[in-house]
Amino acid sequence: MRIVIPVEEKSMGSNVSEIFGRTPYFLIYDKENKKEEFIENTASNSRGGAGIKAAQIVVDNKGDVLLTPQCGRNATDVIKGAEIKIYKTESRSVKENIEKFNTGTLLPLDNIHSGFHGHGEK
């Protein structure tokens, strides 16, 4: 299973990024092999629709689940369209969230905001 998390830095000691669409990097963590991979989020400096492009990157990298503090409506449509499940991160530490996910204590993200549209994300 490939777990995707928006992260601030390319390290397992990093914090989870507060924003999904314009996060600088994504961590892709392979649960079975315990291997990590960091990819750049090329959507981060998009003029608009960053959430859609970031979600496309998650889909293209064959994520199975996404752990994120928040996710906009359009990005969610892309992620869910690819049958990737979204869980809400609970703290800032990447490691803690992976542990919580593995023990089944993270809850599905159901509070989808309508996007920032000109004030950040779009």
Add this chain to the structure above:
Amino acid sequence: MKIAVLSGKGGTGKTLLSVNLASVADNAEYIDCDVEEPNGYLFFKPENIEIEKVNVKIPEVNQELCNGCRKCVDFCKYNALAYINEKLVIFDDICHSCSGCTLFCPQNALTEKEKNIGEIQRGISNGINITTGIMNTGEASGTSIIKNILKEDFNKKDITIIDSPPGSACIVMETIKDVDYCILVAEPTLFGVHNLNMVHELVNLFGKSYGVVLNKDFDGKNPAEDFCLDNNIKILGRIPFDSELGKINSEGIIAARENEKYKKIFSNILQRVIKEVEQGEAIINS
């Protein structure tokens, strides 16, 4: 002569100034480009209204023709398209109607459909042509409505007053692109100054001639006035902080039509602006 009335934030007095300037001009038209919340018509109560619908073009995909090459996804600078589970998905609200995806599709899988986003109402009030742009509730961008209003040869009258949307984003840029002069309306608050600074940067970037009108002017420290003095910005005039004016305005009455005192204030501002534009033209032509 095309004059745009701008402000960084809503509620500073753009419409108050715009409707009164158009009312004191001899041969004027008033265009409301604040398409999200047009309210100039509440003052003018225009008659003989003609309606023009505004549509934009949105791509539509034939999934059977699409081979998943993603040329459209990569082309779109606004990321209005995504390719998920071997299907192309289009986000209408994100699309800026540039037609690029449709042109680039090697499979001709994309065609365009019309989507209505609002309308333009044209009427008349006391000899003043009144144009109002109205965006449908829930739409993301009214820029296309403004393009449609301003593409017309709207300079049939001597003075065109354009009531701009608030802020300094794309929609305002579209509004001021071809105007001769920008009036920035400022209110005496720190928040107002912050937003005034943003439109100030915008008009400079566009190389526009401009000046400031201080609204809600009163005796005492006015942060907006200080900002103008610090940045060498022309102060074109002042609208007093006056409960009578506030009352007239809140009843949807045009103050300059009602009261000589206010007529004089707005006439003076208009004359000053006309002089500024003519002097500007004299410099360009010399």
